[in-house]
Amino acid sequence: MKAIIIKAYGGPEGLAVVDLPTPAPAAGQVLIATEAVGVGGVDTLIRSGALAAYGFKEGHIPGGEVAGIVTAVGDGVDASWIGRRVWGFTGTGGGYVEQAIAPVEEILPLPDSLSAVDAATIGSSGVVAHFGLRHAHFVPGETVLVRGAAGSIGIMTVQLAARGGAAAVAVTTSSAERGLRLRRLGATHVLNRSGDAEQEATQEAPAGYDVIIDVVAGRDLPSFFDRLNPNGRMVAVGAVAGQPPAEFGMKIMAAFQKSMSFATFSAATVSRADRQAVRDEQFAAAGRTEIEPVVHEVLSLDEAVLAHQKMDSGEVFGRIVLTP
Template structure:
């Protein structure tokens, strides 16, 4: 098979399309003929050798989410059959023509969605469901603040929170991104280059914050939270350190938490997949959520896709299409 391989840690130019041995599915796995693979920020960090738990990335095939057709099933697999259309979460290996995936980490491609749209679901939806709704415990009527509202994570969080009855505020880097977020249902969309989100939202306050920025946002986030508010970290692009008062956390009963998905156990991801299928797939079927695709690239242009990801010029998801 052909796959995109990280030659050594570095910039987008270290991604190379190379022949690779086809993976063989283990007893609990399915072999998927990949039609599309989502591109995510952790892929960039993995390529740079900076992603937690990635180790030596030389020779690694990146890619954490795919959609395609089941080609073969391991002996312990009962749910899937060859020919089934699935999307799946995987720890690596998505930028390839074939991928072996834990069968429990696969979900059916929702009716009416293209393979590219289905490939844009797993990493993003799993991350949002776990961090906003499981860890953050967002409730109907509460307000969610999402930093990076125009990202794949952000556009997913906006739609899911609105579909489940919550209010949404976002920050984004220009007016076009803010406008896109409003169209998806954001009640407030704040251009962080022009306005201070803390000042804009200070009178309103928020219940849950999904933060991928860190740095000087940390103190602002905590000041914005209402009593019993929850701050959830999924990245710290401006650094992981920030000052806050533990006494204030105690007085206002604030929760500070966060997670990364890739290092979690296969059993955890299986349980999360089941929760996502139970809670999110019906919203897709009802037309209340659809992944927003910014641009499609052929597999061979993975480096160009990574350049776009690093530029942060995109609104929604970037997806690689794998030709057959």
């Protein structure tokens, strides 16, 4: 089968197309003929070598989510899965392939109304957005700022906050065109990457926010503490710009009397049953067009280098999906 491996850590050119034997599912696993593979920000971090300390080695196959048809099952798995369309979580890798292995506990059947491409677009990002907002103790009537809203997690957070009754949903993004698209998805205010209102804004942005969901992190993260209301909560659900400065906590301590809080969130801390229940609900909602999966572009599997070049350039709005 065709697969994409990280031949050398660094830039996108370190990805290589190789031919590997089709794997056989072990006990408790299924084999999925992939129809769509989601390209995530964590894939680019792994490829760059930024996460090498976590045990990723050259030769690693990127990709954590796929959608396709179950073609084989391992021991202990109900054979009725064979032939069914599913979404599957392959873990921290193993998705950029024509035939992917996933634990049976990490697959979900897809509604007929949802395409494989759309499933691979929202399968992981929707769960992070949902539980990220919950981790921030968001309640209807509060104001929300989504920092880095043009990626798949940010887009889902905008939609879920708006559907959840936010009084305002502000977003940071890099262009007026992206801002317009985010308004169509539920954003009420568009800010530039520094968090300042754009010139064309027709409605004054909130002076502060009850909740900030941050996908970006990086050196500018501390400056957003100033935008929290008293008792405001900031939750970092990603770090596409790298780690914040080591002294970032001093900003919170300097505003001690505002009772602000900062937290990180990883979907790995949520039980599998809870993740799957929310994902199942979101797939159904997307099938009813209540949630919009935003696909930036569909590329072939052997165009993985191009996909990562686009990710690194910051030009992606939504998610890139690879198809074998």
